[in-house]
Amino acid sequence: MKLKRFLLIYFIAALTGVFNFSCIDQSYDLEQLSGEVELFGNSMAIPIGTTTIYLDSVIGGLAGDSGALSVKDGVYVFEYAGSMDMSGLTSALGDFSLMPVNPISTGIPLYDASLAPWTPFNIPPMVYNYSGSSSMNLPDFSTSLIAVDSVDLSNCIVRFVLRPEGLGGPKLKESIRIRFIPQGSVADYYSDGQKLSDWTLNMGDTLDVELKRLRLAAGGSSLDIKQEVTMDISQSGDVTADQPIQTMMHLEMSFLNPLDYEVVYGKVDYSMNGTAEPINFEALGDILDDNDVLSFYNPSIVLSTQSNLGVPIVFSLDMGTSNSTTGESRSLSNASFTMIPASSPSEVRQNQFVIDKEYGTDELFKINPDQITMGYGFATDPASVLNHFVSKNTQMSMDYSMQIPLQFGSDLDIGMGSTMNLSLDSLDFLDEQEDLTVSLNLNIKNRIPLNLKLQLTALDADSVALFSVASGDIAAAGPIDPATGFATGYTQTATDISLSIAQINLLKRTNKMRVEFLITASDQNSFVSIQPSDYIELAIGLQMEGGFVVNLKSQNQ
């Protein structure tokens, strides 16, 4: 029993020793364990993703409030169209009218019966000839607007009325015939559509003759008509003198209607100025910065006129652009043209003028304008040897089309981007970073003939820039077709955007991030053209170096 008791005590002591007398190492106290762990101590790269950005997806949706985007000959073209108000000219010409012409009355002495022994006295049968003339004075039709040379009249009827005095007899009408012979070439007379060189009436008749043209340039100021009167009495008693007086034939000549014209020929002297509705140039939105140089290679303004006006007009376009932010402005130089007049009143003449970079259109957009103003002035050119006539219903219209091909000049320097809101509100772990640098690795295939650079700008809540980092240059696509400016190949560039530890710490204050492409022109050609099929292919990877430190204790708190 003593042995059993000894063994029992011994064994219990041994077990107790095994279970309870082990060593406790204070150096492994978990209370003192640092919560810091470092991931990716050397470096780590994670593919973020790839994307292909076709220009059609960026530019295709852009258009201003009054513009349109189209593709012409493979090139994007912003187009703004409108019309000029020409009502001033047409209204002024429409107010022109011909002065009224006063009627006249003349008389030609016929048989002298003042000594007739009785009345009615049978005028002896024989042929008697008499003559006379009439002259209807015309007013001066010219005004300060038009120096009238000639007029094509509209529905201009002149009535001739013959009336005897002191004559009678059963065959008076048949016996006396009067022949009218217009003198000079002042006017053209028509009857029943036939031009008349002379015409004959019997005594007592009335005749309406249409007057179609007046020629006033050679000094004509009156309508002169010679009358030859033949009194042929076959038998005694056919014509009698009813009073013992000098018998007469009276002629009354008057216009039935107010004088009106179809066409007035002559020098027109008129000038006016006007403005078109300003264009809010919003096509590119707010993707451009204030300091950029938006260098369109060859914007053009196409002016198209239609008119039946036979007057040469010198037209000048006063087009300008302005940037309301910077106050800068640009305008065209020497943009004036002569509108060729219609060759005839029946023609509607079309004129077209193209104002391109020769007139300085390429300078208009370099200030990054937000408004385009368009004024104009025109004046007739009296010195011109061209036609000068004004039709009764003068019509004139002027349309403009401003076309901006997306062809860029060598001084292009713009930024395109957008600002994104960030919600980086859990970045306290950045405090733990000591050596961490982060970079975005970019492998870029560029099919756009423009040099690019990707820039990230961190903004605080007040949009104040905290820091800005940019990639290296991304080479423009090449080669470039010198004729069209199109890229015919692509380039590949590997670059990166790196954030230092100081910049990483600033991310905590970052409220917004502006992502921007800085764009400059390729120097391979004087200009480049971009087309819908142009694209940029991005492969983006995230690279961390120096180790990413996380404090698990602070995370748990």
Add this chain to the structure above:
Amino acid sequence: MFFIVLLSALTSELCAQKVNSLYFLERTAMHTRMNPAMAPKNSCFGLGLGNIALNIQSDLALSDVLIPGQNGSLISFMHPDADKALFLSGLGDVSNFSGNFNMELINLGLRMKQAYISFHSGIYMDMGLGMPKDFFSLFMLGMDATQPSTQFDLSVLNFETNLYNKTGVGLSLGLGEIFSLGVNVDYLIGLGHMKLGFDELSINASDQSWEVVSKGYIRYAGPKQLMLTYSDENYLNGITTDFSSLTGPEASYGELLSTGKGFSVDLGFTARPLPFLSLSASVTDLGFINWNNDYVQQAVSNETYRFDGMDLAFGESSEDEEEGNAIGDQLQELMRLSKDVSSEAFVSKLTSKLNIGAEAGVLNNRISFGLLSQTAFADNALLYQDFMLSANFKPGSLLQAALTYSLLHGKMSSFGAAINLKLLLVNFFLAADYIPLFYNPQMIPLNNSHFNLQTGFNLMF
């Protein structure tokens, strides 16, 4: 640290281990589970607390992952100041983490002279994870910035878990004064099984793309309330649960018992050729579970995949958070495991163990010394070989105790102890094979990467 703790709760070798220190204490109520021929001398009954066993193994001990510094500071192996290269150089190609748990729901043993008949039912859960060395390298060091790309070989990544119920009867029969034989026959109900493995899983990482070669599979057998989920591209992207079928009026738990079925057998033999010498041998867990194909979900991969990030659709509105998730989703799908609709029934074998022991007693066998050899094998492959020396103290029916020294897996050695008490009708036992000698102040073993514990209360009469 949570990650480390989590890993250390897992196991890569699925073998429900008993605490070997109990092997020579034949009065233990659970002893027939180690050798069916070695039965207690009394009848016993246990409910719920009859036997609880926990086993955790790791290739990394606390002292491997924590580094004391000066002035009482303590850093982990991932701390910025830690020598990561040194840590990685100490790793093998794969670091295994495993764990298992066993709880007897009911245990009844009846002693009838030379015969001992038992009935038992218990829950067994095994889990294991194998982490490739390059997995640590990937997260600790990342890539070699001086090279255009860095290769990570993760082919040995594996995970397996097994949950089943074992219910059976046992018979231990003494054949005269010298020999005894024993057998346990168990019916196995598979409750869940999941396995992930690869023939090849490698990543060639560069800043613009990761080229992934993935040839492997994940297989789950278990209740349909747990489902593998797939992306629109039919790649595995997670696991979800839906227990609505278990909460409605037509809830049926029958399928929980239909997932897998199997059998296992334990065989034991003892011989006492001399009064002071006992020899014993047993084979345990000779068995299998046949998993019903109606409850099998499987995803396989056999492709080379180039991951170059997500498709950054320019100009389309998207939330940053969604984009971040999209990248995460794609990284999650790197294994390219796609749904395999041709899932078939399969058989999972238990890890069998061959125990051979010899015990020599002195002082009328009140003190004995034992030697145990334990060989674990599965699918005809040797998993490990352990040896244990044991000094046993058996003064009477009141107390049995043992001090052991184990050579574990050929990698380490450790002291263990076991005690078995019988106070009136109450039997209590407690045993551990790997008793740590060094602890930190939180009583976490420092140098031991293995830990097990087995305990239980039973009525013994």
